[in-house]
Amino acid sequence: MLFSKEEYKERLKKVQKSMQEKGIELLISSDTANMNYLTGYDAWSFYYAQCVIVHVNSDEPLCFVRAQDAGGAYITTYLKKENVIVYHEKYIHTWPLHPYDYLVEIIKERKWDKLNVGLEMDSHYFTAYCYEKIKQGLPNAKLKDSERLVNWTRVVKSGTEIKLMKCAASISEKGMKTAMNAINPGVRQCDAVAEIQKTLFMGTPEFGGEYSSIATLLPTGKGTSASHLTASQEKFVTGEATIIEISGVYKRYHVPMARTVLLGKPEQKKIDAMKATNEALDAGIEATKPGNTTNDVAQKFWAVLDKHNIKKESRTGYSIGIGYPPDWGEHTLNISKGDETILQPNVCFHMIAVMQFGDWGVEASESVRVTKNGSELFCNYSRDLHIK
Amino acid sequence: MLFSKEEYKERLKKVQKSMQEKGIELLISSDTANMNYLTGYDAWSFYYAQCVIVHVNSDEPLCFVRAQDAGGAYITTYLKKENVIVYHEKYIHTWPLHPYDYLVEIIKERKWDKLNVGLEMDSHYFTAYCYEKIKQGLPNAKLKDSERLVNWTRVVKSGTEIKLMKCAASISEKGMKTAMNAINPGVRQCDAVAEIQKTLFMGTPEFGGEYSSIATLLPTGKGTSASHLTASQEKFVTGEATIIEISGVYKRYHVPMARTVLLGKPEQKKIDAMKATNEALDAGIEATKPGNTTNDVAQKFWAVLDKHNIKKESRTGYSIGIGYPPDWGEHTLNISKGDETILQPNVCFHMIAVMQFGDWGVEASESVRVTKNGSELFCNYSRDLHIK
Numbered sequence: 001m002l003f004s005k006e007e008y009k010e011r012l013k014k015v016q017k018s019m020q021e022k023g024i025e026l027l028i029s030s031d032t033a034n035m036n037y038l039t040g041y042d043a044w045s046f047y048y049a050q051c052v053i054v055h056v057n058s059d060e061p062l063c064f065v066r067a068q069d070a071g072g073a074y075i076t077t078y079l080k081k082e083n084v085i086v087y088h089e090k091y092i093h094t095w096p097l098h099p100y101d102y103l104v105e106i107i108k109e110r111k112w113d114k115l116n117v118g119l120e121m122d123s124h125y126f127t128a129y130c131y132e133k134i135k136q137g138l139p140n141a142k143l144k145d146s147e148r149l150v151n152w153t154r155v156v157k158s159g160t161e162i163k164l165m166k167c168a169a170s171i172s173e174k175g176m177k178t179a180m181n182a183i184n185p186g187v188r189q190c191d192a193v194a195e196i197q198k199t200l201f202m203g204t205p206e207f208g209g210e211y212s213s214i215a216t217l218l219p220t221g222k223g224t225s226a227s228h229l230t231a232s233q234e235k236f237v238t239g240e241a242t243i244i245e246i247s248g249v250y251k252r253y254h255v256p257m258a259r260t261v262l263l264g265k266p267e268q269k270k271i272d273a274m275k276a277t278n279e280a281l282d283a284g285i286e287a288t289k290p291g292n293t294t295n296d297v298a299q300k301f302w303a304v305l306d307k308h309n310i311k312k313e314s315r316t317g318y319s320i321g322i323g324y325p326p327d328w329g330e331h332t333l334n335i336s337k338g339d340e341t342i343l344q345p346n347v348c349f350h351m352i353a354v355m356q357f358g359d360w361g362v363e364a365s366e367s368v369r370v371t372k373n374g375s376e377l378f379c380n381y382s383r384d385l386h387i388k
Numbered sequence: 389m390l391f392s393k394e395e396y397k398e399r400l401k402k403v404q405k406s407m408q409e410k411g412i413e414l415l416i417s418s419d420t421a422n423m424n425y426l427t428g429y430d431a432w433s434f435y436y437a438q439c440v441i442v443h444v445n446s447d448e449p450l451c452f453v454r455a456q457d458a459g460g461a462y463i464t465t466y467l468k469k470e471n472v473i474v475y476h477e478k479y480i481h482t483w484p485l486h487p488y489d490y491l492v493e494i495i496k497e498r499k500w501d502k503l504n505v506g507l508e509m510d511s512h513y514f515t516a517y518c519y520e521k522i523k524q525g526l527p528n529a530k531l532k533d534s535e536r537l538v539n540w541t542r543v544v545k546s547g548t549e550i551k552l553m554k555c556a557a558s559i560s561e562k563g564m565k566t567a568m569n570a571i572n573p574g575v576r577q578c579d580a581v582a583e584i585q586k587t588l589f590m591g592t593p594e595f596g597g598e599y600s601s602i603a604t605l606l607p608t609g610k611g612t613s614a615s616h617l618t619a620s621q622e623k624f625v626t627g628e629a630t631i632i633e634i635s636g637v638y639k640r641y642h643v644p645m646a647r648t649v650l651l652g653k654p655e656q657k658k659i660d661a662m663k664a665t666n667e668a669l670d671a672g673i674e675a676t677k678p679g680n681t682t683n684d685v686a687q688k689f690w691a692v693l694d695k696h697n698i699k700k701e702s703r704t705g706y707s708i709g710i711g712y713p714p715d716w717g718e719h720t721l722n723i724s725k726g727d728e729t730i731l732q733p734n735v736c737f738h739m740i741a742v743m744q745f746g747d748w749g750v751e752a753s754e755s756v757r758v759t760k761n762g763s764e765l766f767c768n769y770s771r772d773l774h775i776k
């Protein structure tokens with residue numbers, strides 16, 4: 001078991017406390033990262049409906065998975081076998097049959113069908129279809145959005161979680177070093193990713209890497225104006241910039257990192273944009289300490305951009321920890337003006353400056369941990385525009 | 389452009405025909421693979437709400453993406469710039485604000501708010517929240533499930549699509565060869581995946597690989613009873629079996645392959661199970677031809693299992709083509725008893741036999757293309773239990 005049973009129990013208690021505060025008696029948690037957080041469940045089975053069910057008074061959550069994945073649940077969760085609820089294979093992609101038909105049955109059997117039920121309304125895999133099954137199947141339940149209460153519980157990390165994130169950070173550093181070496185004029189983008197992926201999976205001798213919840217992002221040339229482009233088989237071109245965004249992953253914990261490399265002749269506007277970006281990141285990180293808010297961090301960041309007359313409308317960071325595709329963000333705090341989340345020790349966020357200027361862009365980031373008195377960076381890797 | 393404009397137009401026409409048949413005047417397509425199919429859009433941006441909007445009489449679809457991804461849409465889609473609809477960054481993870489607030493505005497502006505609107509109700513990223521925004525924002529629209537009509541349009545591949553899949557197949561073969569070489573007693577699972585990933589991304593000199601929509605699945609030992617477990621940093625152990633499930637990917641087209649390797653002493657029950665599985669796969673493939681149904685294929689498959697007294701409750705295949713995380717299946721036909729989809733030339737499916745026997749299992753698969761008179765396999769790779 002990755003975490004002690006006590007740590008899992010503590011997580012459950014925190015979630016149940018939050019449920020009480022929100023008037024939720026039964027929580028259906030479909031977010032893959034939340035499922036992992038609450039039970040340890042870890043498998044690539046999230047392309048079918050699955051969830052964790054938390055009753056406000058229960059000693060353990062229930063893990064609701066497909067029959068084919070029952071073995072995975074027995075292996076990866078801390079739960080008693082009876083708390084792994086297995087649905088039949090007949091529900092797999094045979095609409096209008098649906099796994100949540102069985103979920104509704106289970107809830108009725110346990111006489112939970114008149115409770116206040118919390119749903120993760122905008123969780124990636126909680127589809128409209130799942131929702132309709134619950135609405136129609138549990139007409140007496142009072143449904144409400146749980147407003148990411150499990151995600152919010154995840155925001156402050158335990159000591160063990162921080163240790164795992166530090167392992168992930170050391171993998172990120174190695175991955176970025178490989179990327180910087182592999183990206184050269186005439187090299188196919190896919191061949192650079194091949195080397196990056198190899199490094200990220202090998203990790204370190206002590207800490208093996210895992211699949212990341214976002215693919216290696218590698219926009220290049222004009223593509224640097226679009227931060228979420230992935231690699232193609234086209235070759236890198238002299239004179240063009242490439243943005244690299246990766247994450248080392250250890251036991252599903254992510255510590256992402258973004259950097260920009262410029263091949264060939266230095267271009268002053270890109271050098272200047274990168275410098276201003278880094279100055280802004282530094283200003284934000286400087287303001288990161290317990291008691292300050294994410295808005296305080298954002299204000300300092302944007303003050304530097306304003307000084308340099310740079311416009312940026314997108315948020316410049318988000319909370320990180322456990323991740324599953326399609327996202328490594330926790331869907332809680334944002335580093336943006338007006339987000340008034342109060343920082344606490346062991347809140348961790350990816351402060352990422354995606355800077356777009358028409359048909360080009362630069363990017364850099366730091367994964368930051370709030371400490372007792374300030375903050376520390378997970379990774380140690382220059383953010384300068386890497387010119388080669 | 390990957391496909392000719394004519395091919396995109398033809399896809400659109402087929403989808404519009406299907407919309408007419410179902411009485412849908414406006415389709416909101418949130419499935420990432422459908423978005424790619426209809427417009428060419430390709431970026432790892434599906435962790436935010438996005439969609440393609442198809443009016444039944446329009447010349448082009450609309451592609452609805454986040455501002456930060458506008459550049460990616462201009463680069464990767466065939467659409468006129470005016471048909472890329474960009475929503476503001478203020479909607480990113482700032483609930484109760486939501487991108488679909490703006491989607492509703494767009495639909496109202498165009499006076500489409502009283503139409504019969506088709507929704508992909510169980511598409512992975514069409515969340516309950518998106519659905520509520522549409523329901524509340526378009527009270528006069530008649531909402532209905534599109535029942536995967538775009539997915540069904542994708543089932544029969546064009547000549548160009550088949551060519552891309554053959555490229556993906558050659559990458560799958562290379563990946564599996566690497567896996568079989570890399571998996572040895574004492575090797576960390578993550579190190580084997582590092583080699584596999586490197587191979588899959590490098591692809592061939594002509595065809596570079598891409599990220600797969602499912603991570604390398606590598607259940608080993610007791611884990612072979614659970615088909616969706618991914619690699620850890622534990623080492624492979626003499627005497628244990630490992631299932632390898634991978635896919636080569638080319639231009640987002642997937643051709644998956646599963647095999648099983650046994651390290652050390654041959655174990656008769658696993659050899660026998662593998663033989664029976666392969667006999668069943670062969671029987672199913674033998675029955676694959678235009679005019680036959682998926683049920684016909686399934687009946688032949690299960691007849692062999694029955695003969696060997698092997699019970700298997702899960703479906704044994706599904707349609708394949710374009711894929712994005714979390715799935716490479718098309719969510720249309722299943723190879724299972726009772727699925728009466730009639731096979732046509734250029735229908736492609738992954739016929740995969742996940743065989744679980746308590747605390748162990750074996751697995752093998754073929755990606756199959758229906759031809760004019762029968763079928764052909766995309767890959768050429770022995771399905772025998774690989775003993776080393």
